[in-house]
Each structure stands twice: as structure tokens, then as C-alpha cells.
Amino acid sequence: MTTTFATAPSSRSLLWCARNVIFGAALGAALGLLGQAAIMFFGGAPSGGIAPGLGARLGGVLLTAAGYAAVLLMTSIMTAPTMRWAIGRAVSVTLTTLIVTGLVALHVVGVAVRIVSGAFLTRGALEFFLNGQESMFRALRTTYAMHVAVVAAIGLTVAVLYAVYLFQALRRDGNTQRAARLLGISAALVATAGIALLVLPAKAAMAMGLSRTTPEMALLSSLQSVPAWSEEVSPDEQNGPPPRRVVEGAPRIVGTEWEDRVANDDSARPNVLLVVIDSLTTRHLGYVGYSRPITPNIDRIAARSMRLLRAWATATHSNYAQPAILSSLFPRRIPWLDQYTRLDYPRVLLHDVFHRAGHTAATISSQDQNWQGIARFEETATPIFLWHAPDYDGPRVDIISEKVVPDHVTAERAIAWMKSHQDKPFSLYVNFQIAHFPYGLPDGIAPRYTPAYYPHTANFVRYGETEKPILTNRYDNAIAYVDAQVGKLEQYLSQSGLLDKTILVITADHGEMMGEHGVVTHGKSLFEGEARVPLLVHYPPKVAPRDVLTPVSHLDVLPTISDLAGIPPHPAFQGHSFANPAAHAAKRVGIFMNTQGYQMTEGVICYPWKLWIDRTEGNVVRLFHLDDDPMEARNLAKDKPAVSRALSRMLGAQMRAQIDYHAPHNQAMRDNRFAPRLLTCPDLPAH
Template sequence: MPSGSRHISRVVWLSFLVLVGAGFLFCSRSRPAIRNVLLISIDTLRADHVGAYGFPRPTTPNIDAVAREGVLFKNVHTPVPMTLPAHVSMLTGTLPPTHGLRDNLANRLPDASLTLAEMLKPRGFTTGAIVSTFVLDRRFGTSQGFDTYDDRFQAVHKIGDLSERKGDETARHARDWLDEHKAQPFFLFVHFYDPHDPYEPPEPFASRWREHPYEGEIAFADHCVGQVMDKLRQLGLYENTLIVITGDHGEMLGEHGELNHGFFIYEGALRVPLVVRVPGAAAAARQVDAPVSLIDVAPTIVSLVGAPVPKEVQGVDLSPWIAGRGAGGGARPIYAETVTPTHYYGASSLLGVIVDGWKYIETTRPELYDLRSDPAEAVNLLAREPARADALGRTLVSILAAAGRAPGPAPESAALDEESRQRLAALGYLGRSGGVSSQVFDRSKEDAKDLIAFFRKDQRLNKLVEDKKYAEARALCEEMLQQRPGFADCHLQMSKIAASEGNLDAALTAARKAVAVGPKNERAHLQLAALLKERG
């Protein structure tokens, strides 16, 4: 649909909600009264590290307490293991191939898109958001529909950098926001970033979780969630607030060779928690096995407050399962993707679908797993089950075709300046060029499985340069260039090292090499231009 028509559709939808009025704000008589909505997203939170999901150590007592009073969805996947596109899917109810944001780096959500805040605001909700990473900065379009969008950090967590803030600051801002807006119905979105790498929990969590710092970060984030829950109770708002707690993606923790997330779409990176507490006894505590995607969050919240779900939304309304009336759903296909291998190295993207416990990953060497008997995805059953793989492949093609046909504006360039790119680099996002087509399977490119060791070296190189360990960085660059002589970013890093040491000639030589071997590498061109300007 053309952008102008999409804008008209959005205006008509919002006008319709206003005309319907706020009568549904307290829901129908068959549902508990909902005055407020609180959506909490905890970045990089694996479902299997949450106590309510069976984790043996006490990482999440506060989330567990909410789960005991609500509905826990046991089988939830993110459509993409990257912070920005995952949150855009969460807040729009659409898949990455539809909304167009495939990673954290290049694009922003167009203003013509329809977000959860925009769906709720016309129904009388005051809307606010408090985010904890630069990746969700308003320049990426995530502030649409929010009356207040708190993305300005006060405390410096990383030396000289304001790319993220710790959960105690986020929780303090959330409590202050609740104090200020307690008199009116509200929708508040709170994002905690702490479990994201590097794992550096504050005391006393650092000491308590010395052997398991990732778990310490989760425990700290959970503590901060508890502070927000306590504020709701203090203000007398807990019993009439719809509470939704989830995560944007997980963390691989070394599984399949990946330390963090974003490169693969195995379960460690895709499985996230989802806990929904609806006010009142009608929503008795229960656990639900049905397959769920993060794109279901928006339509579920909209439905629970009594509003119709916009036709643009691709997610499923989970309110029947919350009310205990849902059944089946096992054959629903769940989509997941990562384009990181393409953007970084020109390799095949990973496009996946999960149906009834079977998971198919389309790539150069496709993969098929029976998640019920092999949750670790250790045995590729493609050769044994070719017919099943073909059927799932056709399902994947259908999902991508439907996503491509879905109405919506094209993604817009985020137009990042060099400082913004450096802030993303400080968070571990390496920013490369390289296109991806989600509609065509190209098995002629390198397989991401063959590049994970190189990817880890790439991550280590970025950290060495950030820490100014230049001798080690040079040695690693030379080693990496022996493996991939055309890897422009090694030359780019060598240029940055030389420039930092005041060797302008060497910096220019390396920058020219980076441009020569990577003519589409925007960062290499920017580096060369900056150096030429400095030389005069």
C-alpha cells in the first residue's frame, strides 16, 4: 500500500477508536476491570533462566510472584534475536519482513506505522515509555504514540559512553512516572537492559552471583522489576493494572559456538518468557503450552482492554488462553530470522519456522530439528526427514510471501551520525553493509555455521580496539586477514588504531585499503573522508 494510503488508514483507525469512546477501557462484564497497562521488557532474558520456567537458582523471585497470580506462556519465541527489530515486532504486532527493521543499525520505524501506544492512546490512556539502551532511542521511531519517551540517560555506565543505563535508574524513573500519572489511566512501557553483555551486575548481586554474572544481571533486573511492582501497590494501582512481563530475545551463552545473540536462531536466543497478570479472579493462574510469538503481545493487550485489533497486526490475540478458553494452536507456524551473517559477511541469512515442535532453518545447509526430543538442536534430521523439511520450507515461503504483501510503509534510513554509530559499536553492534532478500532462498552463499569462529574473533577485535589494546588488535587483524583477505573491517580497524596513535599516513593507507576491498562499506568511506579532511 502506498505510504499516503497507509497514513489515511492510520488516521481512520485512530478516529474510529476515539468515536468508540472510552467505554471499553474497563472491559466487558466478562473480563476483569483494567484501568492501566504496564508492559515490562527485559533485554536478553532467556526463558530457561527464569524461576517460573524451572530455573533452579533464585534469579527471578519478583517475576515468579507475578506468574503465580497470572498466566505463564511456556512456548514463546521472538521473531528476531536483536533488540530493535524485536521490540518493533512487540510494539506493532508485525514480523520483521513486514515492518522492515531487520537489525539494530540501518533503519527507523516510519511515522506511518501503527504502534501499541497509538492503539491505546485514543482510548484514554496516558502513554509513557522508559528505555535503557541507545538502540531504542527515539531516532529509530520507537517513540511513536508515547506522550513521554524517556531515552536520555543520567548515569554513565560505560566510561565516556551513554549507550545504556542500569536498571536502578530505569526503575527510579518508572516510579517517578507512576507518581506523576497515578490519577489517570495509563500505559507504561518499561525496558530493562541489564542482562545484555557485558555482564556487570552491581553489588550485592556481583558478589552473590560471582560465578554466574549473567544470572546476576537477571537477578538485578528482577529486583528492579520488584521495585516497580512495589510502587504500584503503594499507589493502590496493582489490582487494576494489566501487567505483561516479557523479553526481547535470549542469549546463546556459548551454545553452538555463539557467546551472545544475533548470529544464529537457535532456541537459546529465541525462547523468551511471557507472563500476563490480568486484574481479578477471572484470570486464574495457569500455564499455557500453545506456541506464541512476541508479535502476539500488542493484539493481546489491545483485546484485553476491549478494543478491536487493527487489521495490520499479524499477531494472535491470546486473551482466550488467558481466560482459560483457548485450545489447540500447536500447528501454528512461528517465524524467526537473523540477517546478521548477511550484513556482516555476505553469508546466507537464517530464516526459520517452527510448527508443532519441528523447527526448520533455511540457509546454505538447511537444518531440521525435533525440539521435543532434541531441545538443544544437536541432531540435524534433514537427511532422515526430507519430506518434512520440504513441507516446512513451503510453509516458510508462504509466511515470507504474506509478510511481503502486508500493507505498510517502507522502512526509513536512520541517518546515523558517526557518534551514534560509535554508541552502537560500544554496545557490540558492528554495523556493516550488505543487502538481504527475505523472499529468495540463496544457497550459493557461505553458511553462517562456518563463520561463527570468525564472528567471535570479530567481536574480540572490536573489544580490543575499544579497550585500546592496539598491539593485540593488530595481531588479531593480521590473523583474520589471512583467513579473509577481503574483509574490509580489519583494514578499517587498523586505520582507527593508527589514527589514535597519531600516525595519519598509516591511517590513510589502511582506510584506502578498506574502501578498495569494501566499496560498499559506508564506515570505511566515512573514515577515509574524515582522515582526508584532517590532512587538509
């Protein structure tokens, strides 16, 4: 005679464990297969890359199934002792259901992110999200509310169905023999999971392509404290002679000598105005050849400036690119996203240099400098005036990641500050933000190009050809607005008689992609659209207006400003002055770049050769000849193996030197020496 919950306690516990594990394996396999189908039909990678083969896909599905089984086995073992009580069974079912719901929701979100962005969620992407969680959650409540609702509906449906399944299972009779048999099958599945997920190194998973198959495998591969690629040479590095040794930085005592030398030099020096515009690609500037007349002020300044036509950012996301401009330090310190929580290394920023030289220093920014920890990096012992988004009480502009000050307000604040300090030397850093996606203008500013509404089918990681003309209009409208603010700054300097007494530098923290190579916005690749930046230097006493084709990096900006001001380079700088372009070119220093956030990439330019590696879900190597192929349409990595190998070895050596210098165990090195020097380019063929 069968009664409700009449199964013997021991048999019930065994059945509870077995059914959970079997269901977990089935759920993992089903989600894995559905996810693979969705990705194959809808999820072409925007920036290209290597798609995993059928064997890797099936392997990823099997490992995901085993992983789900393992999670539910651990859950059921922990809750099995409660099976003898009705309230215990209710709590166990609820807890297990919540865990299953979470697994399903994370898988659905992971697949959706992969379809939309071309990459699964990784540790770096999660850190990027969590450090800006207030803004991100606001975006989820507004822009992505429908997406959240769909995921919630799927999760709720699974929760209800699984709860019903468990309660029904507990109402059935079972016997110990059958339970043991099921648990034996479960144990085999979990053993597979243990071997695969705990013993199989992530580097082997990446080599087999497994890390590119499911959200779970991608995330697990990214969770190791030190990525395998940072410990070993890349495939292109394995052949040939050992890489050249990266030269150590100068002893810290040299920095003390620099401080004394600068402080004791009472020479008259110019003012400094550094203007950094967020997300401004060179391809939308009039002086570079853009058809729309949206940058008349920047073009006018460019006509009287040194125009660096081959300049690159150190990163294509602001939290790395901006601090690198201000410090001449390459932003690769840890294997994953650096949010500047550990600042145990020497850094000398723009305001430090010029405060030591007797200038009053300020940062006036449209953005919240606290975003992604930027303010932590920029804060040193030097007293400066800081005004940024948290200091403004008026209406702000939503750029998804944060709400920023309208740039015209920032320009007015900068002019007011300069007026109050025009009788003594000053150093001012100004940051403009409105050119950042979604390119919204402040209230009351009429768009020049229409239609310019925000298409809600578009987002930061993906939009299509239908939305592109509208977003191009929005972007050009935003650039025209920012250009007007640059014009206001230049007009004030001119009218006050300070223009020729001020080193004026205008650049962008990075560029912006508008669908080239299937990539939109920034922070996702090292293609030219987002890696190459405008760079103008205006200082008539020492800088003649001209085009300069010498390749330069953002790391070279601060050394150049110092040089033009008559200040010797600080030994902390990793860049070099390009005030004399020929002398700079003769150094043949590589131009290094990287991203650590949505995507994990690193690259180097030894002009005209450019190599970059996408390590987000494997090691996808790209090699371009920028003279022959400025649009980067032909990947020459396989056609030019010698060039690819030489640059890959150079890149790997520099990245490992950066990480080694900043490793926690190497504090003595940081206490005694500055950051390592950048490698010079090897001899490479012209074509």
C-alpha cells in the same frame, strides 16, 4: 650502463602495471591459502554448518588472487601516467602501498572474525557495525585494543615491504617486450577475475560453496542489492506444489474505522505496564526450573500470572525484537539489515493504540533508543513521554554496543512517572538492559556469585569453557539485579492499589546462549536458548494464573494487551490475541523468526516442528522436533524431507511476501493496505 630510474617511460609504465598485478595475484593467493589454513585449524563454526570442500576452497583462493590482481591493475593504470616524474612515482607508490595495506588488513580482520564468530563479514554485519560506530570504536580502543594492534602491525609490515619492493622495481631496467609479456599474463589473470566476479552470479557462488571460502568472496556475495535466495525458491522448495498464497493485509480504510470506533468508546480501561528485559533466557528462571534462586520477584509474579511456556521472539537481536513487540509487525522488510531509514508503511504501536483509547503514554528505557534506528521506528504522530540513556547524566554501564542507564535508576524513573499519572489511565513501556553481555553490575552493587570478574579473553562472539563458569556467575548476578527492579515496579503497583487495575506483561526481547551448540550471547542463531523467551501476563480481572502450552509469538503480545483492555485488534497487527489460548491455538498460525545482522537466518515453528535456515554463507537447513528433542541435538532435515520441504516452502513464501510488500516499487500497496497476513501451518505428521 644502468642509471636510477633510467627505464623508458613507456616501458616503465608497462612494468609498473605488470609488477603490481603479478604482486597482487601472488599476495591474494598467499593470503587466501594462509587464511584457509588458519580457518581449518582454528575456526570451527560455532553453530555448525557445512564446511566448503577442497575444490571450493581452492576456487575461492584463485578468485581472491584474481580479484587482488584486478584491484592493483586498475590502480596501476590510473597512476601509470605519473611514472615519468619522480614526485609522481613517489605518490603512486604511496597510494598503491596504502591500497595493499588496506586489502591485507581487511583480509586479516575477515579471517579473524571468521575464526572467532564462525562467519565472515557480510554487508549486514558491516551495516550493524557502522550504525553503532561510536560504541564499536570505543570497544576497539578498549576491549579489542590488542587485536587492533596486531592487525596494524601486520598492515604496517606489509606496507613497508611493498614500498621497498616497488621502489627497487622502478630502479631496474626493463624492456618493452618483457613488460608486454608480463602484462599479458596480468591481463589473463584480470580476465579471470572479471568473468568470475562480474559474470558469475552470487547465487551460483553460494551453490558452489565459494561464498564460504574467503572474506572477499563472502563480502562480494553479500553486496548484491537483492540476495539470490529472495528471488528464487530454496532447494527444499523446488519440489512439490506451488506454495500457498500469502493473504494481503486489510484495506487502510479499515484502520480509520478502527480509530473512530476506539475514540468514541468511553469505556473504563486498565493501565498497561509492559516490561521488556534484554537477553533473558527462560533457562535461568526459577519458575521454569533453574536451580539458582535468582528471580524471586519474577517467580512470585509468575505464580499469579498466565505463564506462556512456549513463546518465541521474532528475532534474536534487540533492534528487531523490541519494535516487533511494540507493533505486532514482523521485522523482515528488506533483504538486509533494516535500520528504519525508510518508514513508508503503516505501523501502529502500543502507545498509538492506548493514546487513541485515552491513555497517557510513555517509554522509559535503560538503553539508547536511537541504537540501530529503533527510535525512528517508534516515533509516530502520537505524543509520548520518552526517557532513555541520553537523558541521564549519571554514570552508565558499558555493554560493549552502548552505555546504558543502571536499571535501578530506570525503575525509579518509571515509578516516579507512574506516581504522577496514577489518577488517569496510562500505558508505560519499560526496558531493562543489565542482563546484556558482558553482564556488568552498576558501581556499588555487590555480586552474589563469584568469581565474577570480566575475563578479557572472552568477547561477545566467542568464549570457551574456561570462561563460561565466570560469565555464568556474571549473568546470574545481572539477572538477580534486574529481578529486583521488576520487584520494585510490582511493589509500587501493589502498594498504590493499581496492581489489579493494570495489565502487567513481562517478557524478554530475546534469550541468551551460554555455549550451547558452540554459540554464545545472541543474534547469531535461532536455537531455543536465544529464540525462546519468558512471557507472563498478570491481570486478575480477566487472566487466571496457569501454565499455557499454546505456542505464541511476540507478535501476539500487543493484540493480547488490546484484547484484555477491551480494544478490538488493529488491522495493522500481524499477530493474534492469546487471551483465549484455545482460540489462538485453533488459528494454527506459524511462528516466524529471523536475524539480519551478524548472521542472516530465518525460521518458522509449527509446533512441535521447528525449521530454520542459516543463509549467512549458504543455505544450511535445520529441522527439529521440539517435543522429542528440546535441546535441538538432532537435525532431522534429511530424515524428514517432507516436513522440511513443507516448512521451507511456507517460510520462503512468507519472507518473499514481506519483502515484496515493503519493496520500493510497491508504494501503492502500502498506501492502500496493511502488511500481509501470516501463513497458517500445513498438516504435518506428529513425529
